[in-house]
Amino acid sequence: MSAAVALQRKLEADSAAYQTLQKDYSKAVESRQRLDSQLQENKLVQDEFKLLKDDANIYKLIGPVLTKQDKAEAVTNVDKRIDFIQAEIDRVEKQLQDLQEKTEKKRMELVQTQTALQQHAAQQK
Amino acid sequence: MAQQQKIELQDLDLNQLVEVKKQLEEELSHLTSSFGQLKQAQNRFADCIESCKAIDTCNKDKTILVPLTSSLYVPGKLADVEKVVVDIGTGYYVEKTTEDAIKFYNTKVDFVKENLEKIQATVAQKQGNLRSLVDVMQYKVQMQQQEQKAAAVTKA
Numbered sequence: 001m002s003a004a005v006a007l008q009r010k011l012e013a014d015s016a017a018y019q020t021l022q023k024d025y026s027k028a029v030e031s032r033q034r035l036d037s038q039l040q041e042n043k044l045v046q047d048e049f050k051l052l053k054d055d056a057n058i059y060k061l062i063g064p065v066l067t068k069q070d071k072a073e074a075v076t077n078v079d080k081r082i083d084f085i086q087a088e089i090d091r092v093e094k095q096l097q098d099l100q101e102k103t104e105k106k107r108m109e110l111v112q113t114q115t116a117l118q119q120h121a122a123q124q125k
Numbered sequence: 126m127a128q129q130q131k132i133e134l135q136d137l138d139l140n141q142l143v144e145v146k147k148q149l150e151e152e153l154s155h156l157t158s159s160f161g162q163l164k165q166a167q168n169r170f171a172d173c174i175e176s177c178k179a180i181d182t183c184n185k186d187k188t189i190l191v192p193l194t195s196s197l198y199v200p201g202k203l204a205d206v207e208k209v210v211v212d213i214g215t216g217y218y219v220e221k222t223t224e225d226a227i228k229f230y231n232t233k234v235d236f237v238k239e240n241l242e243k244i245q246a247t248v249a250q251k252q253g254n255l256r257s258l259v260d261v262m263q264y265k266v267q268m269q270q271q272e273q274k275a276a277a278v279t280k281a
Contacts, residue, residue, distance in 0.1 A: 041214045048213045057220035059210065066218055074217060
């Protein structure tokens with residue numbers, strides 16, 4: 001009987017761990033999507049800067065005020081931001097892969113415990 | 126492709142089909158809401174083009190009402206009809222001539238339009254998938270009912 005209880009406990013713990021993994025995964029997916037839309041927006045701005053003349057007036061919105069900014073400065077700013085977002089995307093991508101592997105492993109464990117429990121129950125009969 | 130998918134659908138049982146249907150419906154509602162948002166964005170850009178066109182030399186020095194909030198306006202004079210400041214995203218604003226601004230908004234409208242078409246194609250495809258899925262589901266339900274009837278007859 002105690003073996004069945006232990007298996008039951010393990011099953012509960014496994015499914016709880018599995019659920020947290022899934023939650024983490026969906027969170028990571030969300031941040032991946034957010035990063036992607038940020039990257040898109042920044043790329044649009046970068047393209048727009050390329051079309052501008054060097055002496056164009058560029059303003060940056062800081063709080064409620066627009067402040068003037070050099071084109072070179074604005075361009076490097078946006079380039080830097082794109083690099084940063086790209087790095088973030090790579091990081092989240094790795095995280096996603098990692099989580100996927102972990103989730104798959106947990107799922108296998110879960111199935112194993114389940115079958116063990118069923119076998120145990122069958123033997124009891 | 127569609128043929129392939131249909132064979133796959135036949136292999137699934139009803140519960141799985143219901144799951145797939147739910148997923149497809151979720152995707153569809155997400156896509157349609159994105160479609161609506163893009164449509165709104167397109168309209169906003171079109172409005173901007175109209176506004177830019179109103180700022181021309183024949184309207185110079187005319188008095189206008191400048192909205193401070195949605196319900197508070199102050200009178201002002203249109204001093205400069207050559208240049209406007211355009212929001213290009215991520216907090217950056219660029220001074221442009223009105224013609225350039227119109228050009229800018231036109232490219233935006235085209236960009237959005239392209240994406241709208243893409244989404245529309247995806248929506249059509251997903252709807253097709255959903256339809257064939259529902260067909261298979263109905264077929265399966267019918268089969269199940271017939272089996273039940275047959276079982277009932279043999280029992281009787």
